[in-house]
Amino acid sequence: MVRSPCCEKGGLKKGPWTPEEDQKLLAYLKEHGHGSWQALPAKAGLQRCGKSCRLRWTNYLRPDIKRGKFSLQEENCIIRLHALIGNKWSAIATHLPQRTDNEIKNYWNTHLKKRLDKMGIDPGTHKPKVDAFGSGSGVLKDAAHLSHMAQWESARLEAEARMVRESKLASNQLGFPSPHQLFTTTTAAAAAVPPVRPKCLDVLKAWQGIVSGKFFVSSDSLESPTSTLNFSAVNSVVEFHQQSSVAIPPPQFPVCNITCKGEMGEDVSNQMAPQVKEALDGSISVHGMSAYTTENAWALDSFEAAANENASIGNIAEGLSAIVPYNCGEQNASMPGEKTATSESCGGGGNLEDLQGDYWNSLLLNLVDDPLLQSVMITYQGK
DNA sequence: AAATGGACCAACCGCATTATG
DNA sequence: GCATAATGCGGTTGGTCCATT
Numbered sequence: 001m002v003r004s005p006c007c008e009k010g011g012l013k014k015g016p017w018t019p020e021e022d023q024k025l026l027a028y029l030k031e032h033g034h035g036s037w038q039a040l041p042a043k044a045g046l047q048r049c050g051k052s053c054r055l056r057w058t059n060y061l062r063p064d065i066k067r068g069k070f071s072l073q074e075e076n077c078i079i080r081l082h083a084l085i086g087n088k089w090s091a092i093a094t095h096l097p098q099r100t101d102n103e104i105k106n107y108w109n110t111h112l113k114k115r116l117d118k119m120g121i122d123p124g125t126h127k128p129k130v131d132a133f134g135s136g137s138g139v140l141k142d143a144a145h146l147s148h149m150a151q152w153e154s155a156r157l158e159a160e161a162r163m164v165r166e167s168k169l170a171s172n173q174l175g176f177p178s179p180h181q182l183f184t185t186t187t188a189a190a191a192a193v194p195p196v197r198p199k200c201l202d203v204l205k206a207w208q209g210i211v212s213g214k215f216f217v218s219s220d221s222l223e224s225p226t227s228t229l230n231f232s233a234v235n236s237v238v239e240f241h242q243q244s245s246v247a248i249p250p251p252q253f254p255v256c257n258i259t260c261k262g263e264m265g266e267d268v269s270n271q272m273a274p275q276v277k278e279a280l281d282g283s284i285s286v287h288g289m290s291a292y293t294t295e296n297a298w299a300l301d302s303f304e305a306a307a308n309e310n311a312s313i314g315n316i317a318e319g320l321s322a323i324v325p326y327n328c329g330e331q332n333a334s335m336p337g338e339k340t341a342t343s344e345s346c347g348g349g350g351n352l353e354d355l356q357g358d359y360w361n362s363l364l365l366n367l368v369d370d371p372l373l374q375s376v377m378i379t380y381q382g383k
Numbered sequence: 384a385a386a387t388g389g390a391c392c393a394a395c396c397g398c399a400t401t402a403t404g
Numbered sequence: 405g406c407a408t409a410a411t412g413c414g415g416t417t418g419g420t421c422c423a424t425t
Contacts, residue, residue, distance in 0.1 A: 015395090059394080105414075
């Protein structure tokens, strides 16, 4: 692909921006908006390439950027998301709206990576380093289990990031926000506007189906985040109901045609319970059934194990709890590996394995406590 | 006081993807 | 459908600051 010609032009200034240059750029953007970044430097009287101007704006001058130290919550968020999706900084940044992908990337490289390293956690895989040689500890097995979930979550997060990008693009095309708005919006005004959660492809809606026993996860469906769930044309009706304290928002996905096929390929959309169909509408596609294998469908295992133990099967959290290696008291909201009274008191002795175990506990428990997950806490009835 | 090394982070580079004519 | 421009993204570099020797 052809490289941007602006980078090849000579005579353009490089290196750190001066306050005067920042002023020129800000003044121009305030007046005109960016329009074409390529044409901007000449119009704004800057000896920079458009790319440099765009970068300066997005990484530094934008008014909605929060600068300064990362909070514990932000750190946790970065670690969790990195564990799930890796170096997808822009995707991670969509979950930390006031931080830029560059800032998050830098923070990861200079702080968090080293911290995990010191804990004996491989920052690349988020697995304990000692297990790289096959010790086969429970932690590693659970890590393998989590990796399946990570694939699903990864696909969802990337889709979310894409949707955010698309909505931003749509906003630009509609002329919103205007340059004036960008510079005059107060926090109070911003607070008055309810935050709009990006639309997401919610895998957990599919899990509802898994819990119900209507949907089976084939071996290869968990191999790839882009593969589909499979639908079994069993004709009994499943009932879902919401927990009183958790309101499930109305479907926020654009309605799309879903095709539900049974074992013989026949269309069985009309055999689905309305709730199931609604849950799946716009989030995933549903295709023919293939064999469920216990080896790979860990999620179903977890839920079914819970079901066997408890006649009224629990919710997502219970299903996930089943794979937590050793649940050590209350959720630790602090940085993984940073000991709290709770974790100390229940045997977190401070050796490497404990530290790594705490790390995994924290990762998993944070997932359980994730608002994204909580938003679809479903109680299953009548199996 | 000078040299050295590490931490930090803004900015650059170049490839990938998307938009446009 | 193709070529090119524009933009997005992740990896890397290089300058600055600060602590240590």
